[in-house]
Amino acid sequence: MQDVQTARPTAIPAAQNTIGRFTTRDTQPYQYRWDLASRSMHYLRSRGVTLYPVERLRNRFYRSMLKRHAANIPPLSEPRDAHILNSLRQDGVYITSLSELGLDFSEAAHSRLTDICIDLQRQPLPPNEFVAYAPSEDLVEVPGLANWGLQPRILEIVENYLQLPIAYHGMHLRRDIRNLLEARSRCWHFDLEDNRTLKMIVYLNDVELCDGPFQYLGSDDSIELRQQMNYRLGYLDPESVDKIIPKSRWHSALGKAGTVVMVDTARIIHRGKRSERTDRHALFFDYTSRKPKRPYYCHSLLTPEAMATFANTLPEKHLPYVFWRGIPSHR
Numbered sequence: 268m269q270d271v272q273t274a275r276p277t278a279i280p281a282a283q284n285t286i287g288r289f290t291t292r293d294t295q296p297y298q299y300r301w302d303l304a305s306r307s308m309h310y311l312r313s314r315g316v317t318l319y320p321v322e323r324l325r326n327r328f329y330r331s332m333l334k335r336h337a338a339n340i341p342p343l344s345e346p347r348d349a350h351i352l353n354s355l356r357q358d359g360v361y362i363t364s365l366s367e368l369g370l371d372f373s374e375a376a377h378s379r380l381t382d383i384c385i386d387l388q389r390q391p392l393p394p395n396e397f398v399a400y401a402p403s404e405d406l407v408e409v410p411g412l413a414n415w416g417l418q419p420r421i422l423e424i425v426e427n428y429l430q431l432p433i434a435y436h437g438m439h440l441r442r443d444i445r446n447l448l449e450a451r452s453r454c455w456h457f458d459l460e461d462n463r464t465l466k467m468i469v470y471l472n473d474v475e476l477c478d479g480p481f482q483y484l485g486s487d488d489s490i491e492l493r494q495q496m497n498y499r500l501g502y503l504d505p506e507s508v509d510k511i512i513p514k515s516r517w518h519s520a521l522g523k524a525g526t527v528v529m530v531d532t533a534r535i536i537h538r539g540k541r542s543e544r545t546d547r548h549a550l551f552f553d554y555t556s557r558k559p560k561r562p563y564y565c566h567s568l569l570t571p572e573a574m575a576t577f578a579n580t581l582p583e584k585h586l587p588y589v590f591w592r593g594i595p596s597h598r
């Protein structure tokens with residue numbers, strides 16, 4: 268789950284702004300709805316999906332979607348990506364780096380990201396907070412960054428993993444602050460948005476065990492924990508997890524700046540370990556199918572203006588990935 272409590276974008280403006288081919292109103296379905304009525308409804312619907320008869324029906328629908336789309340999945344154009352795909356299928360996670368992938372950001376993008384991280388580092392935060400987000404208006408201006416997640420090789424890997432048409436929820440840059448708070452995404456959980464999701468997490472600084480790494484349980488251990496605790500949603504404290512899956516079996520994604528963690532956060536139980544030494548800066552690129560299990564939790568962390576600006580840079584063939592609820596008809 269994303270930290271929606273702290274990722275609140277600016278309010279949707281009453282008047283629409285036109286940015287090239289799109290308006291900020293086009294992006295409204297992709298903004299999280301903060302009003303109490305919507306949040307209560309989301310919660311009830313989310314619980315409803317966990318009821319066995321509802322879940323059985325949903326799973327039947329999911330399997331039929333997989334069957335219908337199977338013949339349309341593109342082949343991998345790079346033979347080396349088969350190894351990534353196999354690891355994702357088997358383990359739910361694959362750790363690499365931008366340079367190993369051969370998909371590093373440009374010098375200009377690295378330089379701009381460094382500036383954004385410095386600005387973010389200066390941002391004061393309340394003492395009960397542990398995460399801060401870079402302004403999405405800044406991110407969409409980083410050369411090539413928003414489109415990084417729409418490159419053909421990335422899309423091939425994601426579609427072969429999801430086995431369904433892709434919804435791309437964009438990117439966000441978060442600073443996880445060095446402190447001992449342990450709540451929300453720092454507790455063990457799995458993401459609820461879809462049957463399968465794929466996140467690409469790119470570390471922007473070196474991350475060792477004391478720097479707040481992404482932590483996860485193995486695929487089999489994730490299944491075992493779910494079964495033993497009859498765990499359907501919510502957050503788990505480390506002590507409860509440790510009783511079933513001991514700490515010696517917890518994995519930490521460690522690496523230098525530029526490390527890429529590809530992970531199915533709907534399948535793999537995970538958390539961000541709290542950092543005791545440095546703030547961790549990381550970019551996230553998020554993907555689900557276009558018919559997600561809980562569409563009301565699939566929102567963009569880009570503001571309406573940033574999303575419209577980003578969409579305006581896209582060729583026609585990429586619009587369905589971003590406007591996955593339907594391409595605005597007025598263009």
Ligand SMILES: [Fe+2]
Binds near residue numbers: 452457537
């Ligand atoms: Fe998560």
